[in-house]
Structure formats: structure tokens, C-alpha cells
Amino acid sequence: MDGVHDMGGMDGFGKVEPEPNESVFHHRWEGRVLAMSRAIGVFRAWTIDTSRYVVESLAPSVYLTSPYYEKWFLRNQQLLIERGLIDADEIAAGRALRPAKSMKRGRFTLADVETVTRRGSYGRPAPAPARFKIGDRVRTKNIHPTTHTRLPRYARGHVGEVERLHGAHIFPDSAAAGKGEDPQWLYTVRFDAQELWGADAELKLKVSIEAFEPYLEHV
Amino acid sequence: MILCSGLALGMLALRDEKRLPVHFSGLVDAAGFVGYISPMAAHDHDHNEGSNLSEMELRVRALETILVDKGYIETAALDRIVELYETKIGPHIGAQVIAKAWSDPSFRQSLIDDASKAVSALAEVGRVGDHLVAVENTPLVHNMVVCTLCSCYPTDVLGLPPTWYKSFAYRSRVVKEPRAVLADFGVALPAETEIRVWDSTAETRYLVVPMRPAETAGWSEAQLAKLITRDSMVGTGVPKNPSEVA
Numbered sequence: 235m236d237g238v239h240d241m242g243g244m245d246g247f248g249k250v251e252p253e254p255n256e257s258v259f260h261h262r263w264e265g266r267v268l269a270m271s272r273a274i275g276v277f278r279a280w281t282i283d284t285s286r287y288v289v290e291s292l293a294p295s296v297y298l299t300s301p302y303y304e305k306w307f308l309r310n311q312q313l314l315i316e317r318g319l320i321d322a323d324e325i326a327a328g329r330a331l332r333p334a335k336s337m338k339r340g341r342f343t344l345a346d347v348e349t350v351t352r353r354g355s356y357g358r359p360a361p362a363p364a365r366f367k368i369g370d371r372v373r374t375k376n377i378h379p380t381t382h383t384r385l386p387r388y389a390r391g392h393v394g395e396v397e398r399l400h401g402a403h404i405f406p407d408s409a410a411a412g413k414g415e416d417p418q419w420l421y422t423v424r425f426d427a428q429e430l431w432g433a434d435a436e437l438k439l440k441v442s443i444e445a446f447e448p449y450l451e452h453v
Numbered sequence: 454m455i456l457c458s459g460l461a462l463g464m465l466a467l468r469d470e471k472r473l474p475v476h477f478s479g480l481v482d483a484a485g486f487v488g489y490i491s492p493m494a495a496h497d498h499d500h501n502e503g504s505n506l507s508e509m510e511l512r513v514r515a516l517e518t519i520l521v522d523k524g525y526i527e528t529a530a531l532d533r534i535v536e537l538y539e540t541k542i543g544p545h546i547g548a549q550v551i552a553k554a555w556s557d558p559s560f561r562q563s564l565i566d567d568a569s570k571a572v573s574a575l576a577e578v579g580r581v582g583d584h585l586v587a588v589e590n591t592p593l594v595h596n597m598v599v600c601t602l603c604s605c606y607p608t609d610v611l612g613l614p615p616t617w618y619k620s621f622a623y624r625s626r627v628v629k630e631p632r633a634v635l636a637d638f639g640v641a642l643p644a645e646t647e648i649r650v651w652d653s654t655a656e657t658r659y660l661v662v663p664m665r666p667a668e669t670a671g672w673s674e675a676q677l678a679k680l681i682t683r684d685s686m687v688g689t690g691v692p693k694n695p696s697e698v699a
Contacts (some may be wrong), residue, residue: 239602239603240601240602241601241602241621241624241625242601242602242624242625242628242629242652243625243628243629244621244625245625246625247620247621247622247625247626248622249622249637250617250620250622250623250626250634250637250638250689251617251620251622251637252615252617252637252638252684252689253615253616253617256615256616258538258539258543258612258613259535259538259539260616261509261510262510263509263510263513263514265535265538265539266513266514266517266531266535267513268534268535268538268613269530269531269532269534269535270513270516270517270520270526270531272534273520273525273526273530273531273534274520274525274526277525286602286603289603290602298621302604302616302619304509307509307512307513307516310516311516314516314520319523319525320516320519320520320523324519325515325516325519328515328518328519329515329518329519329522330518330519330522330523333523334523334524334525337525341524341525341526341527342525342526342527342530343527343529343530344527344529344530344533346530347530347533347534347537350534351534351537351538351542352580352581352582352609353581353582353583353584353608353609353656353658354582354583354656355582355583355584356583356584356655356656357583357584384602384654384655385654386601386602386652386654388601388628388629389652398586400584400655400657403584403655403656404656406655420655420657422651422657424649427629430628430629431629435629436629436630436631436632436648437644438644438645438646438647438648439631439647439648439649439650440647440648440649440650441628441649441650441652442649442650442651442652443652443654444652444653444654444655444657445654446655
């Protein structure tokens with residue numbers, strides 16, 4: 235979707251402000267939200283792509299004004315309700331009003347912690363030979379799906395070069411839509427800054443994206 | 454005054470009193486990982502931001518209560534996740550990896566060839582997630598990592614991303630004006646150095662291998678690790694000057 239989350243190249247957000255000796259969490263609740271997000275992931279009630287799509291789908295005004303972990307909280311709450319793990323009236327009551335939904339696995343406990351602090355694996359067997367090879371000139375498609383995609387706006391309709399081939403991965407555009415993993419080849423495609431930003435672009439700059447094969451066509 | 458009560462704050466106060474790092478390793482501070490939390494700062498913060506913040510704390514507690522009551526999750530498991538990210542999973546891990554790459558040419562090659570495999574083989578780190586890619590700075594090329602669409606970050610080796618990495622300013626600007634972004638970090642590169650920005654738009658995760666500073670011949674990996682900051686492994690910084698840590 236052409237959402238406000240797709241920020242590459244936008245102006246107006248001001249300086250980057252690094253915070254010296256920044257603590258991992260600024261408030262206790264941030265750590266709890268992070269931990270809850272990791273924990274409820276084990277129930278596989280949704281995928282990482284769906285969770286990103288939910289955050290992207292927040293109203294732009296909410297997206298732009300809510301702190302990072304508040305967006306995660308809103309997402310968790312929404313998905314837990316949508317998938318029937320909790321009910322909206324329980325949120326209002328601040329406590330459980332009825333038993334848990336029957337899940338395929340049991341309670342998330344201390345023994346499960348190690349499994350959720352490591353990133354998952356998204357590589358999958360390739361469904362077909364790769365259409366592109368390293369060194370190929372490719373053009374990204376000019377697409378504007380209203381659903382989830384990982385092709386950023388600033389890199390659509392531009393010509394770049396395939397630099398790396400990462401094997402086949404779960405295709406986020408499909409997974410987020412609930413249409414299955416539909417594995418696709420994943421490439422690193424590198425662009426010259428002038429191709430992306432025009433003649434006034436910074437000199438000596440190259441930018442790459444990770445592009446799934448359906449985003450690309452031969453030049 | 455919910456925020457003033459409870460074990461969590463007691464622990465913070467204890468940390469402050471002793472001024473001890475949460476993680477008792479010299480490497481932690483070197484990598485820019487926050488060795489201790491400033492309890493007074495955190496405390497003032499909560500109160501100064503007023504009812505909004507308290508409301509957020511209440512809402513989060515309510516959701517946690519529902520999930521625990523319904524039997525989906527165990528409170529102790531959440532405590533443990535928070536503790537891991539506050540004390541164990543941070544940029545000191547990446548610093549160890551880079552220090553080894555600087556010291557051991559065959560490890561450096563393995564890291565460049567397949568970073569997930571190379572890092573997972575290190576006994577002191579253990580298994581990390583798939584699709585980790587190490588990209589090396591040279592006098593000709595400086596690498597920077599961003600996720601313009603959300604906040605993708607190599608958490609296994611750097612911990613949770615700092616606020617600036619997730620900020621709209623960083624996400625919007627670094628793919629278009631990286632030199633101006635570097636200036637915000639106090640970093641200026643020679644005009645002839647190419648800047649290469651990696652936008653993490655998939656599940657691949659990028660780790661920058663900064664250049665080893667001159668005048669570090671003969672340094673041990675532990676000494677070298679003290680030079681390696683978190684920002685130098687994201688590309689918004691460079692390693693410390695050897696005179697700062699010698």
C-alpha cells in the first residue's frame with residue numbers, strides 16, 4: 235500500500251538525533267510490549283508480514299504521532315481480537331471474561347524464550363529456476379498494490395543491477411494477504427543515486443533494496 | 454503512582470547505587486550498549502510525560518493481565534525476554550564478531566561468505582538467525598544500513614535498534630542524503646568515498662564490518678572489541694580512536 239510508512243526519500247522529518255547512552259527501553263511498558271509481541275508469535279495466529287501490514291494500515295495521523303512500541307501494542311491488540319484469542323469487551327474490562335481459545339500449542343513459558351529471541355528463517359525451496367542472475371540489468375515494476383508490498387515507492391520503475399542472489403524466500407505480498415507463502419527468488423538490486431533521485435542526487439552514492447522476483451522485469 | 458512501586462524500580466535503584474553495568478563485561482560499553490540504566494532519568498521521564506504515559510502503562514498491563522489470565526503466556530517468560538534484551542543481546546556480540554574478523558583472516562572470509570554460518574559457529578555467540586550478511590567498509594566504500602519501510606535490524610548481533618534507527622528522519626533521509634545524515638552523527642567522509650546504502654526490505658539483515666583503525670597491530674580481540682561501537686556496525690559511525698581506549 236502507498237502508506238505513510240513508506241518513507242524513503244521524504245523530506246521534512248528534521249535531523250537524526252542520536253541519544254547518547256540510550257537505554258534499551260525508555261519505559262517499562264515498552265519492554266512488556268516487546269516481550270508480549272515475541273511471546274504471542276509462537277501461536278502462529280498471524281505472520282510477520284501480516285503484523286507489518288497492520289502497522290502500515292494504521293491511520294497516517296496515528297502512525298506519525300504514536301511512539302514505536304505503542305504501534306506494536308495497537309497491532310497486538312487488534313490482531314489478538316481479530317483472530318479470536320481475546321475479545322474487545324475483555325480489553326474494556328481489563329481482565330479475562332471467558333476461557334482461552336483452544337490453541338494448537340500450550341502456554342508460552344520460560345522454556346520457550348530462547349526460541350523467540352532468535353530471528354526466524356524465511357528461506358524456502360525454490361519453486362522454479364531464478365529468472366535473473368548476478369550482473370543483470372533489471373527494472374523494478376511500477377506497481378501500486380493497495381495491499382502489503384516490500385517494494386518501496388522510491389525504487390519503483392527504476393533500472394538497477396542484480397548484485398546478490400539470496401535464494402527463495404516467503405513472499406511478503408502473498409503472506410500478508412493470507413494467500414500462503416508463495417516462495418519467490420530474492421535479489422539485492424543496486425541503483426545509482428541519479429537513477430533514483432535525478433541529476434541533483436548526491437554524488438558517489440549507491441542504494442540497494444532487497445527485491446523479490448515478481449517486482450522485477452528484464453530491461 | 455503505579456510507576457513508583459514494584460520490583461522493577463527497586464532493581465533500577467540498586468543498579469544506580471552500585472553503578473555497575475547490568476552485563477558485567479567490558480565489551481558491553483565498548484559496543485555502545487547501555488551498561489547501566491540511568492534510573493533517575495527513566496524515573497523523571499515517566500512522570501514528566503504525564504497522564505499519557507501512565508495511561509499507556511495501564512493499557513499494557515491490562516493486556517498482559519488478560520493474556521496471562523487466559524493462560525496464553527507466563528509472566529516470568531515475559532520478564533526473561535525483557536531481561537535478555539536489556540542485558541544479554543546487544544552490540545557487544547557484534548563487536549566480538551568484528552574483532553575476530555579483524556584478527557583472523559579465515560574467519561573474516563567466512564563472515565563475508567556467509568555471516569549466519571560464520572557467527573553461529575562461534576562458541577561465544579551461538580546460533581543466530583538466517584540471512585545475516587556482512588558488508589565490509591574499505592577506503593573506497595562506506596556501507597550504511599536502513600529499513601525505510603519499518604525497522605528491520607540485525608537484532609541477533611546488535612540487540613534491539615536504538616530510537617534513531619527507527620526514527621522517521623533516519624528512515625526517510627539516509628537513502629537520499631546519507632552525507633547529511635552522517636553529519637548529524639558527527640561523521641564526515643572523504644568526498645571520494647562511495648556511500649553504499651542497504652535498504653533492508655526483506656528478511657536479510659546487514660552488519661557493517663568497519664575498517665580496523667591503524668595503530669592497533671598486536672591488539673587482542675578483547676582490546677579491539679572496545680573500539681567497535683554499535684553505530685560503526687550500522688554505518689552511522691566509525692570505530693573509536695585507539696587512543697580513547699588504550
